[in-house]
Amino acid sequence: MxxxxxxxxxxxxxxxxxxxxxxxxxxxxxxxxxxxxxxxxxxxxxxxxxxxxxxxxxxxxxxxxxxxxxxxxxxxxxxxxxxxxxxxxxxxxxLGHLIHWPSRLALRTSMPTAFLKFYKKACVIIDCTEVFIETPSDFLARAQTWSNYKHHNTIKFLIGITPQGTVSFISRCWGGRVSDKEITETSGLLNYLEAGDVIIADRGFTVSDYCRLAMCEIVIPPFTRAKAQLTKKEVDWSRELSIVRIHVERVIGLVKQKYSILQGTLPLSMVGGIDMLGNGDAPIDKLVKVCCALTNLCPPIVPMD
Structure with a gap:
C-alpha cells in the first residue's frame, strides 16, 4: 500500500x-x-x-x-x-503551456499518412464533449446547464486536437445548454487560424461563415437535407472524412478514460462559481486543462504511418 x-x-x-x-x-x-x-x-x-x-x-x-x-x-x-x-x-x-497550437510548418512536416491524401492542410480536428454535474439549486443555472442531448445537467467544452493526436486547444467550460456552433464562435479558436487552414468537424459545427473571416475552410460530413439518401460520391467522402475525424473522439475518450473524475457526476463544489455563459476561470476550467495537458505527456494514439 x-x-x-x-x-x-x-x-x-x-x-x-x-x-x-x-x-x-x-x-x-x-x-x-x-x-x-x-x-x-x-x-x-x-x-x-x-x-x-x-x-x-x-x-x-x-x-x-x-x-x-x-x-x-x-x-x-x-x-x-x-x-x-x-x-x-x-x-x-x-502545465498550461503543454496545450500548444503548433506552427503550420511543424504540422505539415509531421503529418500522419492518413491525412496526406485529402487533408494535408488540416490544422485541427474539433468536437465538443460534456461532463455531468450535480443539479444546481438556482433555477437559472439549472436551465443553463441542462443538456437535451445527455438528459442531465452538464458542463460543456470544445476540444481541438492536431492531426498528430495532441490536444492543441481547449475552450472555457459552458453550461450544457449551449450549442456546438455558439461555443465554437465564442471560444477564440479563430485567433489561432491562418489563411488556408482546414478544420475538420462533425455535422453540428455549421460555422462556415465564422471560418471565412479567417479565410479558412471547415470540412464536415454532408447532410441528406431534402434528399432521400446521399450520393455514392458523398458516401465515399463521408467514409474518408470519418477515418480522420474519429481521432478527436478517441482523444476525448482517452482523456476521460485516464482521468475518471471526468466520467462521474462532479459536485458543484468542484465545478466552482462558473459563469454559465463561458466567462471566468472556474475550477472546472482548470481541471479540464490539467487533464488534457497530462494526456499530452502520454504517447499519442494517432498512427504516423
Missing part, C-alpha cells in the same frame, strides 16, 4: 495505475514544475509536496473520495480538499 517516492520509482505498474502517467521520469518532470508552488510539510501542512501531488493525481485518475484519500494518507478530509485545489491551481499554471 506504500505510495512513497521509493515505492513508485521501483514499481512502474503501480505508478501508471495511481498517477496515469507513463513513467517515473514524466512524473518527476511534472513534480519539478509544480513543487516550488507547494508548501513544505509543517504544522499547518501534513503532507510533503510529493504526497500532495500524488493525492491530486489519485483523485483525478480514480476519483477516490476525499474520505478514502484521508484514510490512505492519515490526514483529514479538509486537508485533502485543500490539497486538491492547491495542486490544481499549480498544475493549471505550470
Amino acid at each position: 506504500s505510495l512513497t517516492e521509493e515505492a513508485l520509482r521501483d514499481d512502474s505498474e503501480k505508478l501508471v495505475y495511481y498517477t496515469g502517467l507513463p513513467s517515473w521520469i514524466t512524473l518527476m518532470t511534472v513534480f519539478n514544475l509544480i513543487s516550488p508552488f507547494l508548501p513544505e510539510k509543517n504544522a499547518n501542512c501534513k503532507l510533503t509536496p510529493f504526497e500532495q501531488m500524488i493525492v491530486f493525481l489519485m483523485k483525478i485518475t480514480h476519483n477516490f473520495g476525499h474520505l478514502d484519500l484521508a484514510y490512505r494518507f492519515l490526514v483529514s478530509t479538509s486537508t485533502v480538499s485543500r490539497t486538491y485545489h492547491r495542486v490544481l491551481d499549480a498544475m493549471s499554471v505550470r
Whole structure:
C-alpha cells in the first residue's frame, strides 16, 4: 500500500495505475514544475509536496473520495480538499503551456499518412464533449446547464486536437445548454487560424461563415437535407472524412478514460462559481486543462504511418 517516492520509482505498474502517467521520469518532470508552488510539510501542512501531488493525481485518475484519500494518507478530509485545489491551481499554471497550437510548418512536416491524401492542410480536428454535474439549486443555472442531448445537467467544452493526436486547444467550460456552433464562435479558436487552414468537424459545427473571416475552410460530413439518401460520391467522402475525424473522439475518450473524475457526476463544489455563459476561470476550467495537458505527456494514439 506504500505510495512513497521509493515505492513508485521501483514499481512502474503501480505508478501508471495511481498517477496515469507513463513513467517515473514524466512524473518527476511534472513534480519539478509544480513543487516550488507547494508548501513544505509543517504544522499547518501534513503532507510533503510529493504526497500532495500524488493525492491530486489519485483523485483525478480514480476519483477516490476525499474520505478514502484521508484514510490512505492519515490526514483529514479538509486537508485533502485543500490539497486538491492547491495542486490544481499549480498544475493549471505550470502545465498550461503543454496545450500548444503548433506552427503550420511543424504540422505539415509531421503529418500522419492518413491525412496526406485529402487533408494535408488540416490544422485541427474539433468536437465538443460534456461532463455531468450535480443539479444546481438556482433555477437559472439549472436551465443553463441542462443538456437535451445527455438528459442531465452538464458542463460543456470544445476540444481541438492536431492531426498528430495532441490536444492543441481547449475552450472555457459552458453550461450544457449551449450549442456546438455558439461555443465554437465564442471560444477564440479563430485567433489561432491562418489563411488556408482546414478544420475538420462533425455535422453540428455549421460555422462556415465564422471560418471565412479567417479565410479558412471547415470540412464536415454532408447532410441528406431534402434528399432521400446521399450520393455514392458523398458516401465515399463521408467514409474518408470519418477515418480522420474519429481521432478527436478517441482523444476525448482517452482523456476521460485516464482521468475518471471526468466520467462521474462532479459536485458543484468542484465545478466552482462558473459563469454559465463561458466567462471566468472556474475550477472546472482548470481541471479540464490539467487533464488534457497530462494526456499530452502520454504517447499519442494517432498512427504516423
